Amino acid sequence: MLExxxxxxxxxxRLAMRRRxxxxxxLVFFVIVISLFPLGVGPDTELLRQIAPGIIWxxxxxxxxxxxxxxxxxxxxxxxLEQLVLSSQPLSVLVLAKVxxxxxxxxxxxxxxxxxxxxxxxxxxxxxPALMASLxxxxxxxxxxxxxxxxxxxxxxxxxxxxxxxVLPLFIPVLIFGSSSVLAVEGGFPVQAHLSMLxxxxxxxxxxxxxxxxxxxxxxxx
Amino acid sequence: MFQWFHRLASLKNFYRLxxxxxxxxxxxxxxxxxxxxxxxxxxxxxxxxxxxxxxxxYVHVPSAWMxxxxxxxxxxxxxxxxxxxxxLADIVAQASAPMGAAFTxxxxxxxxxxxKPMWGTWWEWDARLTSELILLFLYIxxxxxxxxxxxxAAGAKAAAILALVGVVNIPIIHYSVEWWNTLHQPAxxxxxxxxxxxxxxxIPLLMMALGFKLFYLVNMFSRTRSMILEREASTxxxxxxxxxNNL
Amino acid sequence: MKEFLAMGGxxxxxxxxxxxxxxxxxAIVLSSIYQRRQAINSVKRQAAVARQRADQKNSL
Numbered sequence: 338m339l340e341x342x343x344x345x346x347x348x349x350x351r352l353a354m355r356r357r358x359x360x361x362x363x364l365v366f367f368v369i370v371i372s373l374f375p376l377g378v379g380p381d382t383e384l385l386r387q388i389a390p391g392i393i394w395x396x397x398x399x400x401x402x403x404x405x406x407x408x409x410x411x412x413x414x415x416x417x418l419e420q421l422v423l424s425s426q427p428l429s430v431l432v433l434a435k436v437x438x439x440x441x442x443x444x445x446x447x448x449x450x451x452x453x454x455x456x457x458x459x460x461x462x463x464x465x466p467a468l469m470a471s472l473x474x475x476x477x478x479x480x481x482x483x484x485x486x487x488x489x490x491x492x493x494x495x496x497x498x499x500x501x502x503x504v505l506p507l508f509i510p511v512l513i514f515g516s517s518s519v520l521a522v523e524g525g526f527p528v529q530a531h532l533s534m535l536x537x538x539x540x541x542x543x544x545x546x547x548x549x550x551x552x553x554x555x556x557x558x559x
Numbered sequence: 560m561f562q563w564f565h566r567l568a569s570l571k572n573f574y575r576l577x578x579x580x581x582x583x584x585x586x587x588x589x590x591x592x593x594x595x596x597x598x599x600x601x602x603x604x605x606x607x608x609x610x611x612x613x614x615x616x617y618v619h620v621p622s623a624w625m626x627x628x629x630x631x632x633x634x635x636x637x638x639x640x641x642x643x644x645x646x647l648a649d650i651v652a653q654a655s656a657p658m659g660a661a662f663t664x665x666x667x668x669x670x671x672x673x674x675k676p677m678w679g680t681w682w683e684w685d686a687r688l689t690s691e692l693i694l695l696f697l698y699i700x701x702x703x704x705x706x707x708x709x710x711x712a713a714g715a716k717a718a719a720i721l722a723l724v725g726v727v728n729i730p731i732i733h734y735s736v737e738w739w740n741t742l743h744q745p746a747x748x749x750x751x752x753x754x755x756x757x758x759x760x761x762i763p764l765l766m767m768a769l770g771f772k773l774f775y776l777v778n779m780f781s782r783t784r785s786m787i788l789e790r791e792a793s794t795x796x797x798x799x800x801x802x803x804n805n806l
Numbered sequence: 807m808k809e810f811l812a813m814g815g816x817x818x819x820x821x822x823x824x825x826x827x828x829x830x831x832x833a834i835v836l837s838s839i840y841q842r843r844q845a846i847n848s849v850k851r852q853a854a855v856a857r858q859r860a861d862q863k864n865s866l
Contacts, residue, residue, distance in 0.1 A: 485724055489717050493707050502703055503721060506696040507728050510735040517742060538731070549724050552641075556716045600824075601810065611814035618827040657837075661830050669823040676819050774831065781838040785845035792852045801853045806846050 341426040342434045349438035356411070360442040363404040367447060370396040371454045382459045389458035390519035393468065394475070396454075397447055397515075398508050401476060402501055404443035405483035408435065409491040409554070418491075422558050429547035432554065436484045436547075444476035460523070467522040467532075474535040475515040481539075481546035482507050488553035510538060568645050570787045571796050577780040584780070588773035595766030603760045612676050617764060619669040621771035622662045623687070626694055629659030629775065633701070634726035637719035647783075649715045650790070652722065653705065654782035658775055660698035666691050686740035690733050697725045 353360055374392045375385060412418035421431055451472055452465050460468070486504035490496035518531030599617035606613040633655050636648040670688050671681050682688070704721055708714025756764070788806065791797045800806050813820040 485720075489704060489721060490707070492713070495707070499700075499703055499707055502696070503700040506693050506700065506732070507724070509693060510728075510731050513735045513739045517739065534735075541731075545727060549720055553717060553720050556713050556720075559713070559716075605814065610816060612816035612819055614813070614820050615823045618823055622827070658834055661834055665827055665830050668826055672819045672823045672826075676816055774834075778834055778838045782841055785838075785841040788845040788849050792849045793856075797849055798853055798856070801849050806849060 338426060338430055341424070342430055345421075345431050345434035346438050349435055350441065352411075353438065353442045359407045360404065360446070363400045363443055364446050364450065366403055367396050367400040367450065368454065370399060371458065375458070386459040386461075386523070389455065389460045390464075390468070390516040390523070392458060393451065393454055393519070394512050394516040397472060397476060398479065398505070398512060400447060401444065401479040401483055402504060402508075404439070405480065405487045405504070406497055406500060408439050408484055408487040413491045413557075418554065419558055422554050428551040428554065432484065432488070432550045433547045436480055436550070439484070440477055440480040444480050447476055448472050460519070464519050464522045467528045468519050470528075470532055471515045471518040471535055474532065474539045475511045478511050478535070478539045478542045479508060481542040482511075485546055485549045485553060488550045491554075492557045511535070514538070568643075568647050570647060570650075570791055571794075573647055574784055574787050577784050581777055581780045584773050585777045588770055588777055591766050591770035591773065595763045595770050599760075599763035599767060603763055604757070606760070609677065612673060613760075615669055615673040617767050619666060619673060620764060621768040622665040622669060623691060624768055625771050625775055626659060626663035626666050626691065628772070629655050629662060630694065630697070630722075630726065630729065633659065634722045637722040640715070640719050641723070646790070647787075649719065650783050650786045651779065652719065653715070654779050654786060655775075656698060656702050656705075658778060660695065660702065662771075662775075663691060663695040663698055667695065684740070686737040689736050689740070693732055693736070694729070697729075701725070 371392060374388070378384060378388070409418055412421070422428060424431065448469055451468050455465050455468055483500075483504050486500045486507075487496075489503065490500045493499065514531050514534045518528050518535065521528045521531055595617070600614060603614070605611055633652045636652040636655075639645050639648040640652065667688065670685075670691065674683050674685070674688070675681050678685075701718055701721055705714045705718040708717060788797060797806075811817060811821075
């Protein structure tokens, strides 16, 4: 089982290196969306600092959503998704490997970009560790949830907008706890409670999302 | 028990059962709504804090309750459909979704109409209204996903999975929104609640709530029967009843 | 009566709420009736087609 997990993970990582657009574009999107906000609300430092956690988190939500669209698309088109569904290994483990690979190439880079955008949006330096910790737990959860939506819509020709409609409401708890953990540090409050809620959300989605993803993929080939 | 379950699951039996009880439910529903309206609008005393505007709860609270109840029905039916592949459960879920969305819309609109005189604004990011808004998004997503599939069996399965994912998320969303609300708002805001409510105000509320529930059941039965007819159009029992002009 | 309609100055909010609820519930009922009519029509149409086919077979 572990071997199959590793095999899928390695294969997806290697393929992703070749399809650069799939993971570079959401990152560029993330940076562009964030730089739009100061242009929209004005360069007032105090205002930007107040809304920065919300902006960064909303931008992460949208970037994850955008990236998740390609999660199963190529495999569906070339038929390797069917191979995956028909394989003798437990499908939920295999899709977990796919989601992990996808997070490593689309979610993890957001983490490394976040200090940069935090500085641009005038966040205090001491908020940056909390921002990165919340993004680590939060984007993992988001990737898992978004993968359910991607699996439900992969067989549809016009899946893009529908995917957003299905998945964005489910992102709301992560948004709330993610941005509030940064706000807590900014306000000088302890951040543990917020991060442990994010951790709980991550564990819950880790336990349940692979089952939902596997069930959704099976529908396509019934 | 299981035999009874199986017999009910047969579309033909359910069609017949719904045919018999729907008129009775409809009469009961009309009586409850009429009496509840009269007692709520005329008999119930004026609230000393909110004045007459509190009477909006007689449509708002039943709508809000129904919006949750219908989603639970959809989730429950989806689970049954996925586990036992019972067609009836899928039909009930499909018939319920638009009504659940309508009740959610009503809860939002009447909540906003209550909020204008009470809060002084049409929209307050109050925990309950916000959760209701998110619930509306979930309903819209559910119906959109089902509608997007050309193969209706695949669409039904996909929608059922989404309903279950949604029902796991609803309590999480609800509590996170409530928590977010207490984090960002001063506690002085009047809560849109039915706290120490007098019995003369409570009875009409319960009558309206029951009336709304029956209203949903009557329409759900009717829609389920229509969908059964369309799916079973080529079976002999539908053909026979069509010949007797007794559909 | 006038006092009742005025709803203590909240007439607009109270009556809009109840009116909106009435409109939405009426729409639900009407659409249930419409769905039923559609279903019956489609059953009848399919039955007619089936009968025609059977007649053709018999006359051959």
